[in-house]
Amino acid sequence: MKPLVKITENIVDKSVSRLGAIQTHIFLNWKNIAGQYADVTFPDKIKFDKNKNSDGQIIIKVQNGFGPEIQHAIPFFLNQINSRFGFKAIMKIKIVQTDLGYTHIDDDNDQMLKKTLMDKNNFVSNTLPDGELKLAMQKFEMSWKLKNNDSE
Numbered sequence: 259m260k261p262l263v264k265i266t267e268n269i270v271d272k273s274v275s276r277l278g279a280i281q282t283h284i285f286l287n288w289k290n291i292a293g294q295y296a297d298v299t300f301p302d303k304i305k306f307d308k309n310k311n312s313d314g315q316i317i318i319k320v321q322n323g324f325g326p327e328i329q330h331a332i333p334f335f336l337n338q339i340n341s342r343f344g345f346k347a348i349m350k351i352k353i354v355q356t357d358l359g360y361t362h363i364d365d366d367n368d369q370m371l372k373k374t375l376m377d378k379n380n381f382v383s384n385t386l387p388d389g390e391l392k393l394a395m396q397k398f399e400m401s402w403k404l405k406n407n408d409s410e
Contacts, residue, residue: 280347286389291338298324315350325355
């Protein structure tokens with residue numbers, strides 16, 4: 259049986275190589291770009307006109323309930339993205355509210371969450387190279403551990 263890293267490595271390399279430098283940079287550095295909003299947002303698509311690498315549009319998936327807050331933060335996102343390139347790479351941000359799979363944490367689950375987060379070093383996804391796939395796998399592993407701890 260092949261490890262997940264070996265199977266996904268070729269797929270990720272091919273898909274990232276099809277993207278331009280701007281798209282690749284945004285996807286791989288989203289946590290730094292989004293800052294405090296990184297936990298409730300996720301870049302979905304980046305579109306440019308043909309033969310143009312400026313004046314693009316990014317579609318950001320936002321956790322349900324955070325849409326108005328993210329709407330007010332659009333200038334922050336545009337500044338964060340465009341300041342990295344020195345020109346207006348992205349001109350428009352479209353927000354799509356969806357369930358990103360986060361679980362609601364109440365006081366009873368606080369200790370369980372802390373334990374799960376402390377066990378983050380033991381995640382299988384830590385063997386993946388940094389990037390969008392690694393973040394998605396870590397979120398999946400955390401939600402899976404939280405769900406399984408709830409049922410016990």
